[in-house]
Amino acid sequence: MMFIRPVARDDLPQLLALAGKTGGGLTSLPADEATLAARIERSLQTWQDTLPRAEQGYVFVLADSTTQQAVGICAIEVAVGLQDPWYNFRVGTQVHASKELNVYNNLATLSLSNDHTGSSELCTLFLDPDYRDGKNGYLLSKSRFLFMAEFRQRFMQKVVAEMRGVSDEQGRSPFWDSVGSRFFSMAFADADFLSGTGQKAFIAELMPKHPLYIDYLSADAQAVIGQVHPQTAPARAVLEAEGFRYLNYVDIFDGGPTLECDIDHIRAVRKSRLLPVEFSETPADTRLPLCLVANSDYQHFRVVLLHADPKAATITINQQVAELMNCLPGARLRVVKLCPGEVSA
Template sequence: MMVIRPVERDDLAQLMALAGKTGGGLTSLPADSATLSARIDRSILTWQGVLPRAEQGYVFVLEDGETQQAVGICAIEVAVGLQDPWYNFRVGTQVHASKELNVYNMLPTLSLSNDHTGSSELCTLFLDPDYRHGKNGYLLSKSRFLFMAAFRDRFMQKVVAEMRGWIDEQGHSPFWESVGSRFFSMSFSAADYLCGTGQKSFIAELMPKHPLYIDYLSPDAQEVIGKTHPQTSPARAVLEAEGFRYLNYVDIFDGGPTLECDIDRVRAIRKSRVLPASIGAEQDSNPPLCLVGNERYDDFRVVLLNVDPQGESLAITPEQAKILRCGQGDRLRVVTLSGSEKKA
C-alpha cells in the first residue's frame, strides 16, 4: 500500500534520486545534497515546534509499503515571504489614451509583486515517473489537505501553489529568454539552481521595479504566460477541482501560473469529517475511494481506502489500522478523493 508520512533524515538519498528526475524547473527540489538535507532538518524542526512561523515548512514523502522506498515528495510552506521576499509577476493592464487623437490603447503588463506574502504555499510536488499510475498522484497532492484540516490553526487564511511553467525537453524557457535573461545575465538553469539553494537576493537586486509591457516580449514568451508545463498539468487540474483558481499571477522565471484559494474553501478541507476507527467491522459493499488520515501530529499518515465517509464510524481492517498507526476508536479524518465520487 502507498502511504504518506513525514520526511525523515534517512530519506535524503532517495530524495536526491528524485531530484535528478525532475528535468529542471522545480525550484524547491534541487539536486543538491546540502540544500535537501537542510530542508529535511527544517521540516523536522517545524514538527518539533522550535521554529518561528516565518521559517516553518512541512515535507512529506510517498512511501511504497512493499519496498519502503520514498517515491514521491510534497510540502507545505506555512507562511511565505515573511523572512525572504516571495516574488511573482502580476499580469495587469495599463491604459494609454489621447482624447485629441481619439486613441485608446489597453496594454497588458507584468508588474513585480509581493501580494502573496504571508500565504501558506503548497510546493515541491514530484512523483517518480515509474509510479505515475493509478491514484498515486492524487494521494500525493491531496494528502496535504487532510493535514491542514486536522491542524488548521497552524496555517494561514490563503493558500497558494506555483505551477511549473512551460520549458522544452532541453530546458529552454521562452519566457526566461525574453524576460529573465535580460536582467540576470545567466542561464535559466543557473538562476533556477540559485533560487532552489536559497540564494535569492539577486532577484531583488536585478529585477525591474517598473512594469514590463508584454507586447515587447517575443511571441513565444507571450504564448507561455500562465501556461503550465505538460508534466504539471495534471497537478493543476487536481488543484482546480479542489477550488483553486488562476488570478493573473505568474512565476518570474518561467511564467507558470500561481493558483490560490481561501483555505476554508478547499473542497477536501471543507468536506472532510472526523470519525472513530472501527477496526474489523463489516465494511460497506461498495464504498467510494477516500483519503483517510490519522490525527497524530507527530506521526501523521494518509492512505487511500474504499470506505464509507458518511457513517457513524470508519470501518477498516487491522492491517489498515497498523499502517495508519491507530487503535480502536481513534479519530480518523476522511474525505472522498474527488467531489464526483459518490457511494453507489
C-alpha cells in the same frame, strides 16, 4: 500499501534520486545534497516546534509500506515571504489614452509583486515516474489538505501554489529568454538552481522595478504566460477541482501560473469529517468511493486511500491499516472523498 508520512533523515538518498528525475524546472527540489539535507532538517524542526512561523515548512513523502521507500514528495510552506521576499509577476493593465487624438489603448503589463507574502504555499510536488499509475498522484497532492484541516491553526488564511511553467526538453524557457535573461545575464537553469538553493537576493537586485509591457515580449513568451508545463497539467487540474484559481499572478522565471484559494474553501478541507473507527477483517466494499483517510497524530501523521462511505457514522479498517495509521480503539480518522465527482457504484 502506499501511504503518506513525514519526511525522515534516512530519506535523503531517495530524495536526491527523485530530484535527478525532475528534468529541472522544479525549483524547490534541486539535485543538491546540502540543500535537501537542510530542507529535511528544517521540516523536522518545524514538527518539533523549534522554529518561528516565518521559517516553518513541512515535507511529506509517499512511501510503500512493504519497502518503506520514498517514491514521491510534497510539502507545505507555512508562511512565505516573511523572512525572504517572495516574488512573482502580477499580470495587469495600463491604459494609454489621448482624447485629442481619439486613441485609447489597453496594454497588458507584468509588475513585480509581493502580494502573496504571508500565505501558506503548496510546493515540491513530485512523483517518481515509475509510480505514476492508479491514484498515487492524487494521494500525494491531496494528502496535504487533510493535514491542513486537522491542524488548521498552524496555517494561514490564503493558500497558494506555483505551477511549473512551459519549457522544452532541453530546459529552454521562452518566457525566460524574453524576460529573465535580459536582466540576469545567466541561463534559465542557473537562475532556477540559485533560487532553489535559497540564493534569492539577486532577484530583488536585478529585476526591473517598473512594469514590463507584454507586447514587447516575443510571441512565444506571450503565449506561455499563465500556462503550465505539460507534465504539470494534471497537478493543476487536481488543484482547480479543489477550488484553486489562477488570478493573474505568474512565476518570474518561467511565467507559470500561481493558483490560490482561501484555506477554508478548499473542498477537501471543507468537506472532510472525523469518523470513529471500527475494526474488521472483512474486505472493504470496492463499490464505495475511494477516500483519503488520515489520522490525527501530529508527529506521526499518515494518509492512505481506502474504499469508504464518507457520510457514514463510522469508518471500518483492518488490523494492517490500523498498525500503519498508529490507530487504537476509540480513535477517529479524518475522511473525505478523493475526487469530488466520484459516487458509490
